Amino acid sequence: MSMATLSKGEKEKKPSDVLLDLYSDLLTEIWEVVSALIGESILELLFILAVRKIAEKYRFLTLLKVSDEGISLEGAREDCGKMAPAEVHRGFQNLITHLFDLFSALAGGVISRELFPKVFPRVKEAERVISQK
Amino acid sequence: MRLVFRNLNILRSTINAISMSLDLKEIVESAGTNLPNLFDFSSFGVLWKEGPLLYLYQDESCPATFTDDVVKNMVRIFSLLGQGPIDVESIHLRVEKRKFRPGQMMMDPRATLKSHLTFPLALEEEIFGCVSLNNDQPNAFDAQDLQFFSVIGYQMAATLKHFQRFSSVKDMATYDTLTNLHNRRYFEERLAVETQKSFYGGTSLSLVMVDIDHFKKVNDTFGHTEGDKVLFETAALLKASVRKKDTVARYGGEEFVLILPEAELEESAVIAERVRRLVEKTFFEVGQERIRLTLSLGISNFPSHRATSKEELMEMADRALYQAKRRGRNQVCIYDPAQG
Numbered sequence: 001m002s003m004a005t006l007s008k009g010e011k012e013k014k015p016s017d018v019l020l021d022l023y024s025d026l027l028t029e030i031w032e033v034v035s036a037l038i039g040e041s042i043l044e045l046l047f048i049l050a051v052r053k054i055a056e057k058y059r060f061l062t063l064l065k066v067s068d069e070g071i072s073l074e075g076a077r078e079d080c081g082k083m084a085p086a087e088v089h090r091g092f093q094n095l096i097t098h099l100f101d102l103f104s105a106l107a108g109g110v111i112s113r114e115l116f117p118k119v120f121p122r123v124k125e126a127e128r129v130i131s132q133k
Numbered sequence: 134m135r136l137v138f139r140n141l142n143i144l145r146s147t148i149n150a151i152s153m154s155l156d157l158k159e160i161v162e163s164a165g166t167n168l169p170n171l172f173d174f175s176s177f178g179v180l181w182k183e184g185p186l187l188y189l190y191q192d193e194s195c196p197a198t199f200t201d202d203v204v205k206n207m208v209r210i211f212s213l214l215g216q217g218p219i220d221v222e223s224i225h226l227r228v229e230k231r232k233f234r235p236g237q238m239m240m241d242p243r244a245t246l247k248s249h250l251t252f253p254l255a256l257e258e259e260i261f262g263c264v265s266l267n268n269d270q271p272n273a274f275d276a277q278d279l280q281f282f283s284v285i286g287y288q289m290a291a292t293l294k295h296f297q298r299f300s301s302v303k304d305m306a307t308y309d310t311l312t313n314l315h316n317r318r319y320f321e322e323r324l325a326v327e328t329q330k331s332f333y334g335g336t337s338l339s340l341v342m343v344d345i346d347h348f349k350k351v352n353d354t355f356g357h358t359e360g361d362k363v364l365f366e367t368a369a370l371l372k373a374s375v376r377k378k379d380t381v382a383r384y385g386g387e388e389f390v391l392i393l394p395e396a397e398l399e400e401s402a403v404i405a406e407r408v409r410r411l412v413e414k415t416f417f418e419v420g421q422e423r424i425r426l427t428l429s430l431g432i433s434n435f436p437s438h439r440a441t442s443k444e445e446l447m448e449m450a451d452r453a454l455y456q457a458k459r460r461g462r463n464q465v466c467i468y469d470p471a472q473g
Contacts (some may be wrong), residue, residue, distance in 0.1 A: 037283065038252070042287075053215070105209070105213050105251070108248050110278070
């Protein structure tokens with residue numbers, strides 16, 4: 001996907017699907033980087049805690065499936081399709097911010113230093129998707 | 134590369150030492166002894182939610198300001214992990230001072246916490262504590278430190294969980310589930326130990342058999358559930374009346390037994406009388422009613438009664454209890470050889 005514009009195929013997708021694909025990639029990347037540092041079991045626990053906390057406000061996040069293999073967004077696709085893309089974006093943004101808060105609380109800057117260069121551009125990309133739609 | 138191999142070997146022996154430990158304190162000590170070979174830190178902490186307990190292994194030059202920061206930080210993170218707030222004041226803090234640093238690298242007396250790695254102690258989605266490495270220098274830890282520390286954290290969690298399970302199995306084998314007193318099996322073992330100590334050491338040992346008077350009436354009138362409540366409350370009163378070193382056990386049914394090490398006959402009579410009076414004055418809530426109950430108690434003592442075995446000491450206390458019942462209940466009787 002281009003950083004600035006959407007490809008033809010993606011333009012045909014529903015905005016919520018584009019967002020879900022983007023956040024699915026992003027959360028997978030977070031999973032890969034952080035699981036290498038702290039292991040899958042504890043990371044699964046942190047994801048569960050973060051999803052539980054943010055889902056209090058963004059209910060669609062309860063449809064995410066967290067396991068020791070990662071996080072799947074597929075269960076949320078249908079519900080997200082009926083929601084405003086900006087709301088979906090805000091839910092995921094809050095989830096990622098909360099995960100970063102947990103990582104920072106546990107390891108100071110150690111995890112964030114590894115993660116930030118990879119995550120920041122993708123969140124910006126999500127914001128561009130929202131503004132283009 | 135050689136350094137990585139060396140560190141992996143240290144990591145391996147650290148994990149091995151942790152897994153061989155038999156209780157929380159030993160686990161913390163194993164980790165605290167080995168970790169300085171792997172990490173540069175000023176303090177290592179283990180927060181265990183039961184208690185709550187916080188063990189800190191610190192450099193001997195760690196100032197109080199730094200310790201305070203570490204305690205607050207660990208409590209904050211534990212709460213952030215969704216475990217609810219812990220009152221810092223309620224924490225049982227155990228601090229072990231060790232020499233981690235060369236003499237010329239003493240910590241600043243006003244040092245504060247600048248960097249840390251904290252890892253939840255968790256298994257099967259249950260978080261039961263956390264461990265942390267702490268330093269007074271900023272950016273003291275890197276990604277490899279985190280990887281190594283997480284491996285140690287996993288091992289500590291597994292060992293502690295195993296220990297916790299083992300403890301609960303041990304508890305089940307030694308405690309009476311209805312009253313939370315020691316059970317008869319534990320009592321037999323404890324009595325064997327105490328009689329050995331007394332018989333060979335020549336110290337005094339008293340045994341008190343206790344029976345709730347007319348307990349059958351409680352069960353018949355109010356039902357067994359209410360009867361169980363009475364047993365539970367009586368057990369609590371017994372526990373509250375004895376000394377720290379005494380053992381209180383449920384012997385069976387409505388019968389209890391007290392082992393009073395180093396108690397002369399007079400002292401054990403005072404304790405037994407205190408128990409009797411406390412129960413006599415207590416109102417027990419059964420069903421919609423408040424009732425009063427009484428106890429009969431029988432005492433035997435070594436060396437006063439010249440028992441030569443634990444069985445004989447038991448037999449004497451039992452006979453004294455029988456005397457108390459025969460004389461009209463609600464009283465303490467001391468074994469009298471003349472009564473047989």
